[in-house]
Amino acid sequence: MRRNTPTKEAVLNVLTKSGKALSQDTIEERIDIDINRATIYRVLNRFCDDGVLHKIVAENGKQYFAICNDCEEEHNHDHFHFRCSTCETIECLPIEVNYSIPVGYSIEKTNCVLTGKCKDCSNNL
Amino acid sequence: MRRNTPTKEAVLNVLTKSGKALSQDTIEERIDIDINRATIYRVLNRFCDDGVLHKIVAENGKQYFAICNDCEEEHNHDHFHFRCSTCETIECLPIEVNYSIPVGYSIEKTNCVLTGKCKDCSNNL
DNA sequence: TTAAGTGCAAAATCTTTGCAAATGT
């Protein structure tokens, strides 16, 4: 079984406070105690396995992890994500991904990222 | 101005023949002459700049490049891509990405990949 | 001729892994 550790707690705290999808380096920065990079990756991946977090891979090839606030009940991760090309923030959009499955294919998961300017960065031009 | 070189020709040939989105390593494999890795990346990125190819970043964080056959005229790259979790093939789907833009946001581009089993791999189970 | 393209080697990023030590239950 899984254990409760300071690392897990710290990682979840950061992600909860942020409300955005964060990468390992940002999470590490925001944790006050010193936690090894590899450990953070392992904790993040375990959380994904357990369905606590979901992983988004952005156009820069990096992994981002999020607690999705909008899908607490159904835990459906098929929503769009948004990446701001100015502030590099990545967030979950409350917009479901709709697609028609091509005949003969089956879909297991989605990874959809829209890139553009977020509300804040659009205003500060 | 851009020049015609054997490298460009070879890269385009491979991508045209394939009809799928390919990564640098696969392209290098399929070219008979020996072309440096860095050169292939530079050619691919130039093609993207020129709108000849488009780049997809898959869930594995890797870059894939495709000539999109379905958008020759309009050159609209906002379609879904499909990655087969068995054969690792990535292809452009003729399915446009539809989304509602959140208020205050603007969208510059999309990167949407559906993962599952392709037609061939579904049948061969 | 000369700007564009190439090869090579090295750097830069990001992520994972093996192993021994530490820790939660």
Next chain:
DNA sequence: ACATTTGCAAAGATTTTGCACTTAA
């Protein structure tokens, strides 16, 4: 006790860059 978690250091994988040489137009 003992399986899980962690730190460290190293390896892996992918992509980019600097620089000198080559080549297409």
